[in-house]
Amino acid sequence: LRRSVAVGCGAYLPERCLTNHDLAQSVDTSDEWIVERTGIRQRHIAAEGELTSDLGIAAARRALDHAGLTIDAIDLIVVATATPDETFPATATRIQAALGMTHGAAFDVQAVCSGFIYALTTADAFIQAGKAERALVIGAETFSRILDWQDRATCVLFGDGAGAVVLEARDQPGDTGRDRGILASHLRSDGRHHDLLYVDGGPSSTKTVGHLRMKGREVFRHAVVNLTEAVEKTAERAGLSVADIDWVVPHQANKRILDGTAKKLGIAPDKVVSTVDRHANTSAASVPLALATAVGDGRIQSGDLVMLEAMGGGFTWGACLLRW
Ligand code: ACO
Secondary structure, eight states: OEEEEEEEEEEEOOSEEEEHHHHTTTSSOOHHHHHHHHOOOEEEEOOTTOOHHHHHHHHHHHHHHHHTOOGGGOOEEEEEOSSOSSSSSOHHHHHHHHHTOOSSEEEEEOOGGGHHHHHHHHHHHHHHTTSOSEEEEEEEEEGGGGOOTTOHHHHTSBOEEEEEEEEEEEEOOSOTTTOOEEEEEEEEEOGGGGGGEEESOOTTTTSSOOOEEEOHHHHHHHHHHHHHHHHHHHHHHTTOOGGGOSEEEEOOSOHHHHHHHHHHHTOOGGGBOOOHHHHOBOGGGHHHHHHHHHHHTTSSOTTOEEEEEEEETTTEEEEEEEEO
16 A cells, blocks of 8 residues: 655754743733743744745755655655745745755645644645655744734744655555554634634735734634544544554644643543643644654654644644554
């Protein structure tokens, strides 16, 4: 059976780190409030002139090095971002050019915080269909650019960063107990929830980039329910159970969402990879950033069963199960 096997990953964070204490200098908030409600202690912020593509390029180079591959081996680049460099062309094509790739195809996918799950599932579908051999899947965001820095209810929650995974087509025995690679995924959206999380502007409406608006409490309420559904459905599709999962790598929105989802699923907290304290919510970058962290520090080992999950604006949500 032809499957997409993850052969490398990498991540990049901008140098500048903004702590809760730093934020408390400019908005009416405190380290105690932010830590208690979200688990976030700091976030990284892109420098002036540092673009989403720059973060994506750095993460992509690290993922290629980790895989022991050069860009010549890649024939597909899919970038998940809600903060592209420009309205068009796709940030993926800028990354493609910077990496020196002149063959294959590159495009963006937009599903906000679920973007990486959507991008990975898209690349996997290309590979399974025989339309690509090796894909670079990148989540890259500069949410600092779309935040209202006067709105304490949202500006404390997000950060910038990028992460990337290299997928390679490999023939596998077809047994989910032994096969490496992506075993199943499940994507969902429900556009009726637009008003709970959106950016109030864009080329077709206001012609300018707006700011992120969110009804936090409502988003929270949906998140645990939707993420639980995504994880259960994905495990079921693979013919496996939630108890088989070695690691959950969730979208890093909020520690309480991570804890609440794990509890509902009956997953032990030490199986959940959490970077939200250091990275905050980096939208489409958060899953590959957390994944690269847990692979880098040796927690995730070859053969481990890893569940990636996310939920974001739209709403969109989903999960992807792979054997590392
Ligand atoms: N510092 C201090 N006080 C604050 C801050 C802040 N940064 N932000 C809000 N408050 C105040 C509010 O003004 C309010 O004050 P009031 O009672 O005087 O009106 C009070 O705190 C409580 O506000 P709530 O919004 O009800 O606080 P809540 O407990 O719901 O926590 C939070 C807010 C952290 C945003 C929470 O709702 C949440 O995490 N929601 C999930 C949102 C999320 O993670 N979105 C990410 C995108 S979607 C995704 O990735 C899943």
